[in-house]
Amino acid sequence: SATAFPTVLPASIDAPADALAPQRRTMLAFLVWGFSALMIGAMIGPLQALNYGGVNAYPSLTPLLKTYYQGLTIHGVLNAYIFTFFVTCGLLVYLPARELGLMPNMALWRGCFAAMALGTLMLLVAMFDNSSSVLWTFYPPLKGSAWFYLGMTLVVAGSLMPLPILLDLRARWKARRPGEITPLVTYMSLTTMLMWALAGGGALIELVVQLNPWALGFTDTVDPIVARTLFWWTGHPIVYFWLMPAYVSWYGLLSKQIGGKLVSDPMARLSFALLLIFSLPVGSHHQFTDPGFSPIWRGILTALTLSVALPSLITAFTIGLSLEYAGRLRGGRGFIGWFTALPWRDPSVAAQVLAMLTFIFGGAGGIVNGSWELNNIVHNTTWVPGHFHITVGTASALTFMGVAFWMLPHLTGQRLLSRRLALASAWLWFTGMSVFALGMHWAGLHGVPRRAWVSMLPRSVYDRVYGDAHLALILVAVGGCILWLATIAFYTVFLGSLATRRLDRRPAIPFAQAFGGRESYALDGGAPVGVVAHPSVSKLARALEHLGLITAFTALATAAAYVPIFWPFLQNATAAHGWKVW
Ligand code: HAS
Numbered sequence: 001s002a003t004a005f006p007t008v009l010p011a012s013i014d015a016p017a018d019a020l021a022p023q024r025r026t027m028l029a030f031l032v033w034g035f036s037a038l039m040i041g042a043m044i045g046p047l048q049a050l051n052y053g054g055v056n057a058y059p060s061l062t063p064l065l066k067t068y069y070q071g072l073t074i075h076g077v078l079n080a081y082i083f084t085f086f087v088t089c090g091l092l093v094y095l096p097a098r099e100l101g102l103m104p105n106m107a108l109w110r111g112c113f114a115a116m117a118l119g120t121l122m123l124l125v126a127m128f129d130n131s132s133s134v135l136w137t138f139y140p141p142l143k144g145s146a147w148f149y150l151g152m153t154l155v156v157a158g159s160l161m162p163l164p165i166l167l168d169l170r171a172r173w174k175a176r177r178p179g180e181i182t183p184l185v186t187y188m189s190l191t192t193m194l195m196w197a198l199a200g201g202g203a204l205i206e207l208v209v210q211l212n213p214w215a216l217g218f219t220d221t222v223d224p225i226v227a228r229t230l231f232w233w234t235g236h237p238i239v240y241f242w243l244m245p246a247y248v249s250w251y252g253l254l255s256k257q258i259g260g261k262l263v264s265d266p267m268a269r270l271s272f273a274l275l276l277i278f279s280l281p282v283g284s285h286h287q288f289t290d291p292g293f294s295p296i297w298r299g300i301l302t303a304l305t306l307s308v309a310l311p312s313l314i315t316a317f318t319i320g321l322s323l324e325y326a327g328r329l330r331g332g333r334g335f336i337g338w339f340t341a342l343p344w345r346d347p348s349v350a351a352q353v354l355a356m357l358t359f360i361f362g363g364a365g366g367i368v369n370g371s372w373e374l375n376n377i378v379h380n381t382t383w384v385p386g387h388f389h390i391t392v393g394t395a396s397a398l399t400f401m402g403v404a405f406w407m408l409p410h411l412t413g414q415r416l417l418s419r420r421l422a423l424a425s426a427w428l429w430f431t432g433m434s435v436f437a438l439g440m441h442w443a444g445l446h447g448v449p450r451r452a453w454v455s456m457l458p459r460s461v462y463d464r465v466y467g468d469a470h471l472a473l474i475l476v477a478v479g480g481c482i483l484w485l486a487t488i489a490f491y492t493v494f495l496g497s498l499a500t501r502r503l504d505r506r507p508a509i510p511f512a513q514a515f516g517g518r519e520s521y522a523l524d525g526g527a528p529v530g531v532v533a534h535p536s537v538s539k540l541a542r543a544l545e546h547l548g549l550i551t552a553f554t555a556l557a558t559a560a561a562y563v564p565i566f567w568p569f570l571q572n573a574t575a576a577h578g579w580k581v582w
């Protein structure tokens with residue numbers, strides 16, 4: 001029946017508030033740990049932006065940071081792994097559990113937190129003692145301490161633990177409601193975790209077979225090209241492990257948050273299923289300039305990479321139309337009026353819509369990267385960090401900040417310290433990242449290398465080498481400074497709201513209220529959410545229920561894509577001793 005489909009988070013589960021307290025507390029722990037990592041990472045980022053602007057802050061930072069590369073490793077690892085993994089492993093369990101009205105396996109969920117938290121501590125030791133400035137890609141033959149690789153192993157392994165939790169939740173729900181289609185938020189979360197489980201294999205093999213034994217002294221040498229290929233098997237799909245949770249919020253929550261509805265539930269499912277399939281086989285588009293595998297495969301990789309953009313194009317249109325639908329309901333008229341009519345004063349909404357706008361450019365840049373010939377121009381220049389600061393650094397990060405703006409009150413029963421400052425932080429982040437990314441892309445086209453401590457050069461040399469990119473590099477530095485302000489504003493709100501929390505005594509703010517306190521925002525208010533194309537009558541949605549088949553197909557496609565790439569590498573093994581250059 002139509003009403004049996006709870007795209008909404010049911011109201012009833014807010015009822016006995018205390019029974020849910022353990023879930024809220026665990027979710028809060030994930031959120032706080034993740035955002036604490038980002039706080040450290042985001043304080044370092046602007047120093048890197050200043051570096052490109054010719055300002056070398058590092059001599060004044062010793063002994064805390066000894067080199068640029070130590071800072072860059074901490075920045076990349078904390079932001080790209082720790083922040084994202086904690087937020088995601090929290091959200092992708094909490095939201096489905098609330099959607100289904102079931103209790104997740106708390107022991108596994110806490111185990112996930114514990115494994116990743118222990119891993120984080122080991123990484124912090126290895127990075128802050130300056131033994132492991134191996135950057136976020138930890139490519140051998142750069143060599144770090146065993147703490148680094150062991151910590152990373154724990155973090156990756158921990159991040160896979162939501163998968164069994166979700167499988168169990170879905171099985172229990174299906175047992176009660178046989179024949180029905182998995183509710184949307186759960187479907188999207190499970191697809192994300194299935195994708196990530198297939199993806200994680202590469203890094204786990206690299207760590208367990210190559211890097212841990214090497215760092216522990218059981219082996220003397222390592223094969224760098226095999227390691228890089230294993231890394232990118234994980235390292236490309238990881239970008240969708242960062243993105244899909246943001247999509248969960250855009251598809252599953254935002255349309256209601258802005259007072260409208262999701263215009264197509266089956267399209268959301270299709271986009272997630274396609275992301276699962278296409279994310280995996282394309283990892284080696286990060287290796288267009290690596291030697292040793294056939295040009296035919298490089299061409300195929302270009303085609304596959306363009307395919308992985310498709311589900312995001314579907315998303316752009318589906319979410320775009322949902323925004324327009326809500327905007328027109330709110331009285332927006334004309335060509336652009338629907339857009340300005342969105343509830344821009346709500347910091348959670350503003351952050352997420354600004355994140356989307358930025359992602360249009362991030363996606364376009366990605367298509368440039370993925371085109372083999374064009375990749376030769378941008379690879380290893382500042383263009384690439386320009387690209388990923390408007391994808392993971394904004395589409396994902398700013399969305400997660402937007403989620404935090406409703407979730408903190410929901411979890412703690414405490415209103416945000418200041419909604420206006422929250423709103424300001426979202427706009428500052430958007431403005432700072434836009435200026436920063438424009439500068440980074442532009443400087444990259446002048447050939448300014450990424451991962452380069454350029455501010456260490458004598459001024460005359462810096463000017464001679466990078467003079468052409470001067471204006472672009474100034475934009476980078478200015479963007480970095482705006483981002484510093486954004487970070488301070490955000491953490492004033494985040495920490496300020498936590499400082500006054502009384503989790504155990506106050507009841508949670510129900511979803512409806514956390515979403516702005518207005519009736520029309522209610523996720524859990526009585527009536528079904530009213531998706532236009534209803535999944536229970538959609539053949540597509542029914543077909544996409546076969547997640548086991550889709551996953552098996554993806555595993556096969558991935559194997560097919562990687563055999564021809566690995567084959568020559570395994571025939572021509574190389575052995576390198578470790579380097580410690582910084
Ligand atoms: Fe990428 C490098 C290709 C997406 C992250 N990428 C990176 C690195 C990172 C990263 C971290 O093929 C560097 C790693 C390193 O350190 O070396 N990327 C792509 C492609 C896509 C893509 C084809 N990347 C992402 C996402 C990331 C991410 C997402 C993180 C979250 N990327 C590459 C390639 C490289 C690369 C090469 C290697 C470069 C090199 O040489 O090193 C696609 O998935 C993008 C598809 C996206 C779209 C945009 C859809 C727009 C949407 C917003 C809609 C807006 C709305 C608002 C609704 C087609 C969904 C409407 C309102 C209105 C008013 C209109």
Ligand code: HEM
Nearest residue numbers: 042045046048049076079080135136385393450451452483
């Ligand atoms: C690298 C600045 C936030 C993830 C960089 C670089 C700059 C930078 C200039 C390039 C350094 C180089 O190639 O030498 C900033 C600023 C931020 C910020 C000003 C705002 C506070 C973020 C966020 C994320 C992120 C939110 C992810 C969630 C990364 C990663 C790298 C990086 C993964 C690559 C590190 C490497 O090459 O090993 N950042 N960033 N950054 N950033 Fe950010």
Ligand code: CU
Nearest residue numbers: 235236285286
């Ligand atoms: Cu990629």
